Amino acid sequence: MENINAAQLNTDIQYRFDYLSKFLNFTNDDISVLNKIAPAVVPLVPTVVDAIYGNLFSFDITKSIFANNIVHFEGSTTTTPGSLDLTPERVTFLKDMLGTYLKKVLSQSEWNKEFLDYLSHLGEIHANKAASGNVNISYIFMNATLGFAQHILLNALLSSDLGLDEDAKKAAILAVNKFFWIQNDFFTMHYISN
Structure with a gap:
């Protein structure tokens, strides 16, 4: 034991990643598999991102998050959820960030501390624990978004x-x-930490 x-x-x-990896049997072989599918899946990332944002924007409660949270980016903002759609610079910036994240996960060959810090920092930012302290998204929405992203990617692999x-x-x-279970844990740790 x-x-x-x-x-x-x-x-x-x-240490947390090592434990989760052992528990979930996430090995270097899994990382290699992600890298091997990257050339086929990365071209699908814009479609995946559009689907995720389309889903987020199909509910008033998740769409309003984009009006109520300010994110560092260049461009104009809006404070009215009803005026947001999928084309403004702000949403384009966020979609680009999500696309970059997905591509990075698929292509990262060495899951070293720097990369793990990046994955963890995403949870810190969304849980309003980062230094900027300007994003506060309830865990239910992060959990649902991760679950939907996983569904979209798995469906793409299957179909x-x-x-x-x-x-x-x-x-x-x-x-x-x-x-996705590891990433979800990295989000959860920031939401439940003091």
Whole structure:
């Protein structure tokens, strides 16, 4: 039986990732699988991002988040949820950030502390724990968005002709699934921390 230091799980992102990876059996093979599917999946990222934002904007409660939270970007803003659509500079900026994130996850070959800090920082930002302190999004919306993103990516792997044989497709689905559980945990740790 391996001993796990509970306090260190909450203070050391590498230690936390190592534990989650062992528990979920997320290995270097999973990272390699993500890298192998990247050339086929990255071209789908703009469609995935559009689907995620389309879903976020189909509910007033999630659409209003974009009017109530200020994010660092160049361009004009609006404070009226009803006036937001998928074309303003602000949403384009956020969509670009999401696209960059998805591409990075798929193509990152070494999940070192710097990359893990990046994944963790995303949770910190959205939980209003970052230094800027200007984004405050309830966990229910982050959890739902991660779940929907996972669904979209898994559906793309299952229904698109990406040139993957059945074993590669299964490995890709398992790797994507495990990744999203790890990312969700990195969000959760910031929402429940003091």
